[in-house]
Amino acid sequence: xxxxxxxxxLIALPSLLGISVVLFxxxxxxxxxxxxxxxxxxxxxxxxxxxxxxxxxxxxxxxxRYFRWLxxxxxxxxxxxxxxxxxxxxxxxGRVPVTLAVIGASQILAxLIALPxxxxxxxxxxxxxxxxASTFALIGFSLPTFFTGLLLILVFSIKLxxxxxxxxxxxxxxxxxxxxxxxxxxxxxxxxxxxxxxxxWTRYVRSAVLDVIRLDYVTTARSKGLKERAVILKHxxxxxxxxxxxxxxxxxxxxxxxxxxxxxxxxxxxxxxxxIDAILRNDTPVIMAVTFVFACLVILFNLIADxxxxxxxxxxxxx
Amino acid sequence: xxxxxxxxxxEEVRACRLARRTFIERMAGLGVGVAMTSAMLAGxxxxxxxxxxxxxxxxxxxGGALKLLFWQGPTLLNPHFATGAKDLxxxxxxxxxxxxxxxxxxxxxxxxxxxxxxxxxxxxADGRSTTWKLKKGVxxxxxxxxxxxxxxxxxxxxxxxxxxxVSLANYEGIKAVTKIDAETVRFExxxxxxxxxxxxxxxxxxxxxxxAFAGARSxxxxxxxxxxxxxxxxxxxxKPGDLVRGEINTSYHAPxxxxxxxxxxxGGGDATSAARAVLQTxxxxxxxxxxxxxxxxxxxxxxxxxxxxxxxxxxxxxIQLNMADPASEADGERPNPKSxxxxxxxxxxxxxxxxxxxxxxxxxxxxxRAGVVTPNFLNNPARFNSPNIxxxxxxxxxxxxxxxxxxxxxADGVREKDGRKLKLLFQTSINSVRQKVQGIxxxxxxxxxxxxxxxxxxxxxxxxxxxxxxxxxGRFLADLQMYAVAGRLPDPDSFMxxxxxxxxxxxxxxxxxLNRGRWASDEYDAAYRASEFELDPVKRAALMxxxxxxxxxxxxxxxxxxxxxxxxxxxxxxxxxxxWDDSLNGIADWYRESA
Numbered sequence: 001x002x003x004x005x006x007x008x009x010l011i012a013l014p015s016l017l018g019i020s021v022v023l024f025x026x027x028x029x030x031x032x033x034x035x036x037x038x039x040x041x042x043x044x045x046x047x048x049x050x051x052x053x054x055x056x057x058x059x060x061x062x063x064x065r066y067f068r069w070l071x072x073x074x075x076x077x078x079x080x081x082x083x084x085x086x087x088x089x090x091x092x093x094g095r096v097p098v099t100l101a102v103i104g105a106s107q108i109l110a111x112l113i114a115l116p117x118x119x120x121x122x123x124x125x126x127x128x129x130x131x132x133a134s135t136f137a138l139i140g141f142s143l144p145t146f147f148t149g150l151l152l153i154l155v156f157s158i159k160l161x162x163x164x165x166x167x168x169x170x171x172x173x174x175x176x177x178x179x180x181x182x183x184x185x186x187x188x189x190x191x192x193x194x195x196x197x198x199x200x201w202t203r204y205v206r207s208a209v210l211d212v213i214r215l216d217y218v219t220t221a222r223s224k225g226l227k228e229r230a231v232i233l234k235h236x237x238x239x240x241x242x243x244x245x246x247x248x249x250x251x252x253x254x255x256x257x258x259x260x261x262x263x264x265x266x267x268x269x270x271x272x273x274x275x276i277d278a279i280l281r282n283d284t285p286v287i288m289a290v291t292f293v294f295a296c297l298v299i300l301f302n303l304i305a306d307x308x309x310x311x312x313x314x315x316x317x318x319x
Numbered sequence: 320x321x322x323x324x325x326x327x328x329x330e331e332v333r334a335c336r337l338a339r340r341t342f343i344e345r346m347a348g349l350g351v352g353v354a355m356t357s358a359m360l361a362g363x364x365x366x367x368x369x370x371x372x373x374x375x376x377x378x379x380x381x382g383g384a385l386k387l388l389f390w391q392g393p394t395l396l397n398p399h400f401a402t403g404a405k406d407l408x409x410x411x412x413x414x415x416x417x418x419x420x421x422x423x424x425x426x427x428x429x430x431x432x433x434x435x436x437x438x439x440x441x442x443x444a445d446g447r448s449t450t451w452k453l454k455k456g457v458x459x460x461x462x463x464x465x466x467x468x469x470x471x472x473x474x475x476x477x478x479x480x481x482x483x484x485v486s487l488a489n490y491e492g493i494k495a496v497t498k499i500d501a502e503t504v505r506f507e508x509x510x511x512x513x514x515x516x517x518x519x520x521x522x523x524x525x526x527x528x529x530x531a532f533a534g535a536r537s538x539x540x541x542x543x544x545x546x547x548x549x550x551x552x553x554x555x556x557x558k559p560g561d562l563v564r565g566e567i568n569t570s571y572h573a574p575x576x577x578x579x580x581x582x583x584x585x586g587g588g589d590a591t592s593a594a595r596a597v598l599q600t601x602x603x604x605x606x607x608x609x610x611x612x613x614x615x616x617x618x619x620x621x622x623x624x625x626x627x628x629x630x631x632x633x634x635x636x637x638i639q640l641n642m643a644d645p646a647s648e649a650d651g652e653r654p655n656p657k658s659x660x661x662x663x664x665x666x667x668x669x670x671x672x673x674x675x676x677x678x679x680x681x682x683x684x685x686x687x688r689a690g691v692v693t694p695n696f697l698n699n700p701a702r703f704n705s706p707n708i709x710x711x712x713x714x715x716x717x718x719x720x721x722x723x724x725x726x727x728x729x730a731d732g733v734r735e736k737d738g739r740k741l742k743l744l745f746q747t748s749i750n751s752v753r754q755k756v757q758g759i760x761x762x763x764x765x766x767x768x769x770x771x772x773x774x775x776x777x778x779x780x781x782x783x784x785x786x787x788x789x790x791x792x793g794r795f796l797a798d799l800q801m802y803a804v805a806g807r808l809p810d811p812d813s814f815m816x817x818x819x820x821x822x823x824x825x826x827x828x829x830x831x832x833l834n835r836g837r838w839a840s841d842e843y844d845a846a847y848r849a850s851e852f853e854l855d856p857v858k859r860a861a862l863m864x865x866x867x868x869x870x871x872x873x874x875x876x877x878x879x880x881x882x883x884x885x886x887x888x889x890x891x892x893x894x895x896x897x898x899w900d901d902s903l904n905g906i907a908d909w910y911r912e913s914a
Contacts, residue, residue, distance in 0.1 A: 051483040055535070083402065084394040084559040085538050094558055153592075157600055166388065166585060166596050166603065170562050267587040269561035277560050281394075 008306070012299050019295045024069065027284050028062045056082060069288070079285030083278070088289045091274065098169045099270035102189055103259060109194030110201055111248070117198075118205025122213060122240075123232055133202065140199025145192050149265040152188045163188055167268040189266045193259055197251070204247055208240040242312055249305035253297035374575070375893075376910050380567050382578035385909065388603040390593045392560045392586015397543045398522035399477050399484040404901060405586065407522070408607070411903040412565045412582055413460070414522035414548035417451055417470070420899040422630060424700035424809035426516055430454055430465065430523065430549060432502075435515075446511030446854040453502045457572045459525045460547045460554070467498045472526035474518075481534040489521050513854050514810045520900055524548070551577035551907035561586055571907065578910035591615065597887035598625040604911075605894060606887030607902060612752065613687025616885070625890055629688045629883035632898030633699050633806025633814060636690065638676070638745075638760070638799055638877040639836040640669060645744075645796045652826040654796065656837045661739060663798060667724025668741070668769075669874035671717040672799075675763045676877055678710055685755050690880030696818075697867040698881040700809050700899070705864040708871045717767040726768070734768035743798040746774040746790075748781040753801055756879065771799075786829045793830035800835075803882060809899045811863050812850070818870055819847050838875035 053059055057068065072079065078088040117137075121130040157165040164185050171181050212218065213236050221231045260272040267273075271290060278286035309316045376382070393409025394402070401407045417431040426434050432452040435441020441450050457465040474496040477484040494509040506518060525547055532540035546554050549572065552565030563584040567577060585603070590610045597606035598616065601624035609616065609627060616627045640663050647658035662668055678692040694710040697703050726734040726741055734741040745760070747753045754775060761771040774797065776790045781802075789796050806814035816822055820839035824832035843866055850862040870876060884898045891912045895905050 051480050055481075055483050080538065081394075081559075085397070085400055086395075086544060086559065091559055153595075157602075158595070161600065164602055165592070165600070166588070168562070168583075168585065169558060170556055170564060170583075172564075172581070264588060265592070267585065267592075269558060269587065273587060274560065277394075 005303075005307075008303055012303070015299060016295065020070065020073075020292060021066065023288060023291050023295070024066045025062065027288060028065065052082075056080070073292075078289045081278075081283055081286050083281050083283045083286075088285050091286060092271065092289060092293070095269055095271045095274050098167075098268060099272070102167075102186055102268055102270065103193065103254070105186065106190045106193035107197060107251075109190060110197035113194070113198035114201030114205050118202045119209055119232065119237060121202070121206045122209035123228075125210060130206075134206075137199040137202045140195050141203075143196070145196055145259065145262045146265060148195070149188070149192045149262055152192060153265070156188060165266060167266045169269045189262050189268060193262055201244070201247070205240070205244055208243050209236060212236050212240040238312060242309060245308050245312065246305050249301045249308065250298070252301045252304075253294055374908050374910065375912070376575050376578045379569065379571070379575055379577070380580050382911050383580060385579040385582045385605070385911075386603045387582070387584045387605045387607065387903075388588075388593045388596055389584060389586045389607040390588050390590050393557075393563055393584065394559050395543065396546045396554075396557055396563065397524065397540075399473075399482070399486040399524065400537075400543075401485060404608075407901040408903040409563045409584055410522055410546065410548075411550065411901050411906055412552045412563060412584065413546040413550045413554050414524065415550050416520045416522050416904070417453075418516070418519040419904040420520065420809055420897045421905065422895055422897050422899075424631075424897070424899045426519060428454070430457060431519075434519075442515065446508070446513065446515075446852075448505050448507045449515045450499070450503060450505045453504070454572060455502060457549050458570060459527075459549055460568060461525075461528075463525065463527055465523075465525075465549055466501050467504045468501075469523055469526045470504045471496045471498055472530065473521060473523050476524070476529060476533050476537075477521070479534050482537045484537075486521055489517050491517075493518065511852050511854055513850070513852070513856075513859055514812050516810065517808070520808075520904070522548075552582050555581075573907055576907045582906070594619055594627070594887050597889060598622065598627065601625060601889060604889040604892050609885050609887050610689075611885075613689055616887075617687075623890065625887055625892075627688070627885050627887050628896075629885050630896050630898040630902075631699050632882070632884045633809070633811070634803050634882040634884075635693065635696060635698055635806070636801065636803045636879045636882055637696065638672075638801045638879060639795075640672070640838075640875060640877070641795050641798050641800070641836055642839070642875070643837040645798065654794075654837075656823050656825040660798070662741065662743065665724060667720050667726065670720045671724075671767055671769065672764070673874045673877050674711060674713050674717040674720065675760070675767055675769070676879065677712045677759060677763055678879060679712070680759060681756055682880055685752055685759075686880050686882075688883070689885050690882050693878050693881045694871060695867055696804075696870050696876055696878050697806075697811050697814065697863060698878075699806070702860055703811055703863045703867075705867045705871075707864070707868050712763075714763060714766045721767060721769075728768050732765075732768055733770045740770070741768060742770045742772065744774060745771045745799040745801070746776060746781075746792075746797040747801040748778040748792075749775040750778065756801065784829070784831055791830065793824050793832070793835055795824065795835050795837075801879070807899070815847055815850070815863065815866055818843060818866075818875065820844050836875055838870070838873070840869055840873065840875075843869045 057065060069079065078092070080086070081088055081091055084091060117133050121133045124130060153165045156163045165188065167185050167189065171178055173181055218231060218235055221235045222228075259270075260276050262268070263270045263273040264276070275287065275290045277283075278290065389405055389408065391403070391405040393406045395406055396410050396413070398407060398410040398414055401410065415429045418426045418428050418434055421427050428434050430453060432454045433439060433441070435449045435451060437444070441452075443449070451470070453465070453467060453470070459465060474490055474493065476482055477486045478490050492508050492510065492512055493506055495507045497505050497507065499505055506515065508515070524542070528542040528547055529540055537543075544557055551568055551571050551573075553568045555564040555566050557563050565582045567580050571577060590608070593603075593606040594609045594611050594616060596602045597604070598619035599622050620626055640660075641654070642660055642663065643654045643656050644658040644660050645654045647653065647655045649655040649657070678694075682690055682692045692710060694708045695705050697705070721734055721741075724736070726736045729735045729740070745757060747757060754773075757773045757775075761773060764771050780788060780790050781792050783791055784793065785791060788794070792800055792802055804814065804817055817833045818836075818838055819834060821844075822832045822834040823837040823839065824830050824835045825837075846862050846866045846869070850859055850866070853859040853862060871878070884902070886894070886896055886902065888894055889911075892909065893912055894909045896902050897904060
């Protein structure tokens with residue numbers, strides 16, 4: 001196990017290096033200039049833009065810039081945002097708590113819906129419950145977030161005036177009032193994201209459980225006289241979870257990445273909106289850092305998924 | 320009316336032989352607006368008494384929280400590095416400038432005791448220096464006094480190339496800033512400068528906190544993220560691109576101000592939902608720059624929570640004619656700026672094109688409050704508005720002009736001359752409003768036998784400075800194009816630069832020259848050169864009007880509407896916003912009317 005972990009981590013290093021080279025080259029080749037807005041402004045003399053380019057080393061060849069970035073990164077220096085003129089890591093860290101809270105809550109909501117609904121649907125396929133659940137799941141993952149988001153705003157903010165639709169990361173109240181306001185403003189975005197994710201996961205859980213529930217060992221367990229509850233929870237679900245774990249683990253990096261559209265609709269200051277703003281303003285160090293963090297997270301969660309397989313199914317061994 | 324007549328009348332007012340009111344009435348009879356007239360009087364030292372801003376609150380604070388919603392959040396709070404209006408507005412909560420422009424484009428003092436003028440001796444007779452007396456008793460948020468040293472420091476800070484400050488442009492032409500005493504500074508120019516006011520609106524940062532971080536170390540200053548200014552609010556919290564918060568500055572230098580106990584500026588999202596949050600749900604008090612169709616705004620206003628208000632500004636939407644031939648190529652340069660457009664160089668065609676724009680329908684059906692019909696290139700402030708150009712829409716006259724010019728209708732209804740069809744390519748950025756205007760124009764042109772081919776380019780490409788892209792408005796590989804020309808400052812100097820011949824967009828200036836239509840007129844150039852040194856405001860206004868008339872009579876551009884800035888305000892919010900400066904420049908004077 002320890003050996004396996006070490007090997008996997010060592011393999012991860014060259015992949016990360018490769019990813020960083022690709023990302024950096026693509027960004028360097030992409031058109032656009034962080035100071036283009038300035039160049040168009042007739043009040044700003046061209047020397048200012050030229051000076052800024054020099055200060056940020058934008059005129060050096062790509063490979064020099066890459067190695068400068070790499071060595072800085074190894075020393076824990078994530079770069080310096082052209083647009084905000086502060087360190088990139090500060091910018092990202094400022095966005096992490098909100099992202100984790102909102103997107104994390106929506107993933108938990110999704111799991112809380114998907115697991116029980118999926119399992120019950122599969123245990124009694126084509127029952128009324130299954131049909132209703134399937135219909136809702138279909139509607140749930142067919143509706144895009146920009147539609148459900150606007151729909152919820154229209155109903156709950158504008159018609160009923162119950163919930164605020166502008167998310168504020170910095171609520172000045174304290175104690176219970178702080179919690180109340182935060183929960184109120186999080187309800188809509190969490191619902192929008194949670195329902196979308198929950199709907200598609202429900203379908204996965206259902207089909208995974210259906211695959212397992214017909215197997216002979218389940219029939220055996222039932223004929224031993226085990227209670228249905230025990231059969232489902234101990235024998236079926238545990239085996240059926242393996243594909244679900246893969247799916248959930250691979251979507252976890254998205255939790256950190258945020259949900260760009262939903263963040264835009266509700267003005268949630270998450271990492272997703274940071275990334276989209278950085279792309280729109282050609283703020284390359286920020287784009288580079290955020291995408292690189294995503295790459296690391298994908299690799300990390302792949303590893304976690306592999307480790308979870310072994311726990312769920314002891315027949316899988318690590319060599 | 321000759322300049323001498325004007326002068327004579329001004330002298331009469333001075334000698335009290337002619338009442339101010341009579342003078343204004345006589346000028347109005349000549350088509351000169353009140354604003355221009357009062358500017359003339361002010362220039363002659365005959366200004367009316369400063370109208371006190373109708374600020375009602377009688378004590379400081381007590382207004383609760385002020386919530387501002389911008390669809391772009393400030394990304395930094397050092398005004399010298401601001402890359403756009405959003406950053407300057409964010410900084411305005413904490414920082415102030417010597418003066419600011421009010422809604423009528425008059426410069427009013429903030430950190431200065433008074434605005435320099437010829438009368439108070441602030442403006443030197445030779446136009447080579449201005450002397451500012453600073454307001455007494457102004458303190459930075461940390462209790463240190465604001466002095467002449469701070470003003471001088473801002474100049475050295477911004478002009479140090481290693482700082483790479485964006486505000487450098489505001490200090491252009493300044494030779495030195497000298498201290499006369501602790502409360503007086505003098506700006507010295509290298510040549511006589513009529514636009515001395517450019518430095519007045521620079522937001523000032525404290526010397527004692529930034530001195531150690533000038534030049535290359537500017538990025539390390541802790542105060543970049545935690546501003547300490549002289550403004551009405553003290554800094555509380557800043558999340559780049561998202562949120563700025565401030566609390567009341569209880570030792571603010573103006574009496575009974577500010578009214579609000581705290582302020583919050585939230586960024587992000589889009590203009591439509593920002594409008595909704597102010598006008599429909601009342602979640603926010605102020606929605607910045609609501610670029611939303613007027614119809615939609617009206618529907619939102621119906622719920623009575625807020626209102627959309629249009630503020631005069633210098634932006635004008637124009638159709639620009641390409642004077643160079645977009646098909647020509649010389650030395651790998653296309654279009655060749657020295658070439659002449661085969662169709663548009665014909666005066667008859669330009670006249671017809673100008674007559675075919677149905678401005679009234681454009682305003683009525685498309686722009687609403689967000690656009691005011693104008694035949695002039697230079698519209699605001701009103702003192703520069705030319706009374707000589709008329710708005711005219713007539714298909715018949717256009718047809719007559721084309722007939723006279725020798726353009727005969729072909730079998731398909733499209734006119735032609737010397738075997739060349741009267742077909743033109745009309746491009747603009749993709750934006751529902753602009754596409755509708757394109758449609759209206761195409762229809763009326765068709766009635767006169769001009770065929771317009773319409774083209775829309777994504778805004779990100781159209782307005783980009785990408786040298787390699789053929790679809791940018793700087794390259795202008797089309798016959799006509801439509802966009803808005805921004806005139807941010809009340810002084811039209813930078814605005815008028817858009818048509819001088821040395822700014823013609825070409826390969827040499829990477830297609831970034833401001834004169835994208837490559838129009839050239841010696842008369843215009845000469846008038847512009849003269850305006851650069853003309854110290855007399857009346858003569859200078861006359862030059863500006865002359866330039867406008869040259870452009871409009873030659874139809875180098877066809878102005879459509881001038882575009883006020885529309886902000887959303889909560890029902891009871893009183894916000895004296897200026898369209899000539901940063902929208903939050905007067906935030907200290909904002910208050911909520913008690914219901």
